[in-house]
Amino acid sequence: MDSRELSRWIEAALRCRENAYAPYSRFAVGAALVTAGGDLFTGCNIENASFGGTICAERVAASAAIAAGQRKWQAIVLALSGGGPPCGICRQFLSEFAPDLRIYRVDADNPQGEYQADSLADLYPHPFSRHDL
Ligand SMILES: O=c1ccn([C@H]2C[C@H](O)[C@@H](CO)O2)c(=O)[nH]1
Numbered sequence: 001m002d003s004r005e006l007s008r009w010i011e012a013a014l015r016c017r018e019n020a021y022a023p024y025s026r027f028a029v030g031a032a033l034v035t036a037g038g039d040l041f042t043g044c045n046i047e048n049a050s051f052g053g054t055i056c057a058e059r060v061a062a063s064a065a066i067a068a069g070q071r072k073w074q075a076i077v078l079a080l081s082g083g084g085p086p087c088g089i090c091r092q093f094l095s096e097f098a099p100d101l102r103i104y105r106v107d108a109d110n111p112q113g114e115y116q117a118d119s120l121a122d123l124y125p126h127p128f129s130r131h132d133l
């Protein structure tokens with residue numbers, strides 16, 4: 001991955017963040033899931049008046065990739081205010097398909113600033129998996 005490619009992924013996450021439906025938290029999140037072949041699937045968070053019905057940007061992006069038949073992934077880019085990490089539900093969800101996924105995070109309030117890069121394996125070292133069934 002060169003930095004131009006990463007910039008394109010970040011742009012995609014930021015653009016999708018503009019579609020976030022977050023009237024309750026007012027916290028907009030955008031995600032860009034990058035497949036092994038370099039295709040991009042984007043997602044934003046979608047809240048619900050029944051709060052538990054809310055879905056995070058990460059799972060929307062990942063679900064779009066899965067629904068398109070693409071389950072081999074290299075990275076996900078997250079764009080959110082403060083650049084925080086994915087929630088526990090999303091870590092578990094992503095680990096089903098890509099336990100070593102690279103996770104890039106940008107602060108949507110300062111997208112040209114530093115980004116964080118982690119492996120999902122580091123952020124979520126002990127997923128519940130098929131071996132635990
Ligand atoms: O990594 C994250 C963290 C939070 N959210 C969403 C869920 C909810 O709509 C709002 C506040 O938690 O942000 C995400 O989409 N991804």
Ligand SMILES: [Zn+2]
Nearest residue numbers: 056087089090
């Ligand atoms: Zn989440």
